[in-house]
Amino acid sequence: MKMLSTLQTPRSLSRFSLLLPSAVTTTTSSHFSSNSLPHASLSDQSTAVPPQSQILSIRHSLLSRQVTAVDLAQSYLTRLRLTEPQLHSFLHIPDDSAVLAEARELDRRIDGGEEVGPLAGVFVAVKDNICTADMPSTAGSRILQGYRPPFDATAVKRVKELGGIIVGKTNLDEFGMGSTTEGSAFQVTSNPWDVSRVPGGSSGGSAAAVSARQCVVSLGSDTGGSVRQPASFCGVVGLKPTYGRVSRFGLMAYASSLDAIGCFGSSVADAGILLNAIAGHDKFDATSSKQDVPNFLPHFVSESSLGSKPLKGLRVGLIRETIDDGVDSGVISAIREAALHFEELGCSVNEVSLPSFSLGLPAYYILASSESSSNLSRYDGIRYGNQVFADELDSLYGNSRAQGFGSEVKMRILMGTYALSAGYYDAYYKRAQQVRTIIRNSFKEALNQNDILISPAAPSAAYKIGAKKNDPLAMYAGDIMTVNVNLAGLPALVLPCGFVDDGPAGLPVGLQMIGAAFDEGELLRVGHIFEQTLNKFRFVPPIVADSIA
């Protein structure tokens, strides 16, 4: 238990952020276990210490042998087991023995003085629409129940090569189609801040797992906001990279021209380090970019080394259309607070208008549905996945798909099929592509006048499970903040910036920062400074403390 508390939030030692508090070996351990546990109560926030990179802490403590990989693994596994019955973040968790074997092997290598990768010993959760060769990969769909791919997705392969330990497959809306994770064919995931609320979606499992410290970082996928919105709902950092920055090979396609694998972490640094690991050209994805991936680590300097106006001269554009009608007042005030914080850091903050902003939502739903209707054609019950036997082929197809897909997936396939049909193509698909070009251009223009653009990540904080389940249009409307970024292919970073006063301990609000294509470095630099200087809040959900107490 001591291990648990120290590993999860070494906050009181922020000045020595690279040092994992050595609860195991020093006499000061009681100090951490007694009062360093985070409580996210709104009243307690004045004492908050900015989040530190768990990845760097783990690396330091492993290499200095303050802690063994096995101990580390055990502490995460214990917390995972404790919290999972309430959260249901995972669709698949491998045997402890498999994870511990990996940890033991890592300890052996460290003891033997061997080089270990930058993610050595880091617990990584993977969204279940990303292929893993040694675990099931179902995309949250009945039609792929029990399916095991014969290969690892490139992102997973890179995480493993760098020493990361895959801790399990996380829950999602079926094939990534949804904003609540209620669209999973298998289970509903709860928000760690309030288990009666949704974690957002579609990467709700990955966001909840990081939020509840069931893992260190996680991989998600973002087609219209599926990393950023759950990051906002769960109070974690979510990074949607530029389209093409991360290989899509092994990501089960939803909308190929919009899909991006993204990263979750409990700090900006962790999301950035994970991106560093998985980014770069892949010969198995013709749409992956050959742009160099810079090392983001130098951006993650400690708070103490920042000057008084560390972002002096940075031009920040607040997108006017995102703080308008239809957005919760609590969210708007949190974003305005964030804008003030940017000003305190030396930025000039101006409102910018993106008149095409509202066009994004319908264009997104037409394009994404069109592509999904095509991408999901391969789930025909012939070669893999669930087959419903029938006497002739059409029935085999029909029954396998009717029973294999959930209603949201069917609806999008139907919409997409319609939009691509002869006679409708020009009015829908082609028109939406034209809108996409307009949106891309208007972002380009706005980013010529501003270094970054900011907006809420979602129009509200996490809502109750079931609240929008039968109202797809209301759910789609929740994607208004994020879909434009996918249409433009830009990178965006969401980090928690405040709370709305709701739920048992307040609900986190995420700030979205949008940057120029392939400029994740700048987003991470600015995001890190924002995060490190925002000492009013802590974003550790009560469930973690509750489960340990």
Next chain:
Amino acid sequence: MASTIFRTFKVHLFPLYPPSLLKITNGVLFFTTTQQSQTQQHHQNPQKQTKKVSASASATSTQSKKLDKIPKDYEPIIGIETHVQLSTLTKAFCSCPYNYGSHPNTTICPICMGLPGALPVLNSKVIDFAVKLGLALNCRLAFNSKFDRKQYFYPDLPKGYQISQFDVPIASGGYLDVDIPVEFGGGHKRFGITRVHMEEDAGKLMHTEIGNYSQVDLNRAGVPLLEIVSEPDMRNGIEAAEYAAELQRLVRYLGVSNGNMQEGSLRCDVNVSVRPIGQSKFGTKVEVKNLNSFASMGRAIDFEISRQVQLYSQGQDDQIVQETRLWDEGTQRTITMRKKEGLADYRYFPEPDLPAVIISQEYVDNIQNSLPELPEIKRRRYEKMGLSMQDVLFLTNDKNVAEFFDATVAKGADAKLVANWIMSDIAAFMKNEKLSINEIKLAPEELSQLIASIKGGIISGKIGKEILFELLSKGGTVKGLIEEKDLVQIVDPLEIQKFVDKVIAENPKQLEQYRGGKTKLQGYFAGQVMKLSKGKANPGLLNKILLEKLNSKS
């Protein structure tokens, strides 16, 4: 992996037929099923029909009397869609090889199986080959084209869509020049090429011997194809077959495909319609598939033309419907495979997994400069060498034969003589031994040497042939063989005279008969002398001396 992933399923190929026809109960496949049903449905007198067809099919050039009437009143319109399988080392979008006839599902991977998460990456050779063929077909190239998805469900199509090109094909607006063989009327024809586009092949369905199930073999899935669409410029089966044959020649010359029809590397679907002369509107077109040779293509088209003309002339042209018909080799007729109810909606849209295909002028110029001499240019060149059209067509039909011919001529041999040797003895040898010209041991310089040796009188033509077969099967040089076997022709009259004298002396009876008027025996004497000289005596001298001796009164 394959065994756990592939399932068996039952195929419903003919949705228009009553259920009773759908049971596929044995390995005779669906062809049998449809054929029988069609025979009953559409042809009241199948016996008679078959007879008529086989008559016309057995002599393609001299068509049946019924067909002779066609051109007077009706004009057939024929267009051809050809799929050429490219002989790239790997498939279009993955690194699997493709070898025809491999054990099912042995050359497959997650990409060509369409597994979740797999993505296509274009093999750049496919573009090279497409540009090559586009240039060879005198097409305009699209410097900025793209791939599109053509969507339909079928078990041999793993992704549920085919990666193809829709509105911007890589090449369009070209033509193909063809020389019609003399025996089919001769003449030079130019057929328009509408477009050439790149796409991927589908897998194959295998219908099991027992049980009502089918299985999928995905070895062929993802193999690159070029689809070549012609203008509707052909007017009869011969023109269509010659167009296809020229296309085959072209892809073989270019090295982009083996063009093998039996293996399905070159597949032709033919659209046939007929209209009364003078009518400007096209008739309803019918698609004919399953054409496994140029001969069957010609016959299938001629059958289809006569079928349609017959319906027209009987006032039943409303029975010509838009449909796909299969050519049945057994009965020599076309039969309905499926009727087309309206246009299929493939819901094409740009393939988001592949970037645009952008080519530069420099790239195109490089390919243009690397093109080999194409058949049409070769034919014109050979014509100028004074060869007959028959020779020209024979020699240019196979690129390797043409190269052998050119190499022999380059060594100084007379073109006509070289053509004769290649077309007679060498061709016969290759046919008997089932060898290609690259597999025979004879080198072009030796053929040139052989021709020179005969022309120079060093060896006789007869010995020349003997040496040729030695060279073809075992190799070696003409000089070496002549020396080794002591085959130099005897041109010394005195030496020949000695042989003649000896033979006459040894055959007194025959000499008496000859002189008694049986002059045919001259051949007998000549043969004996040649035998005695071991074939080396110069035939002209031999005969001259022999005649003198036989006719002298000594």
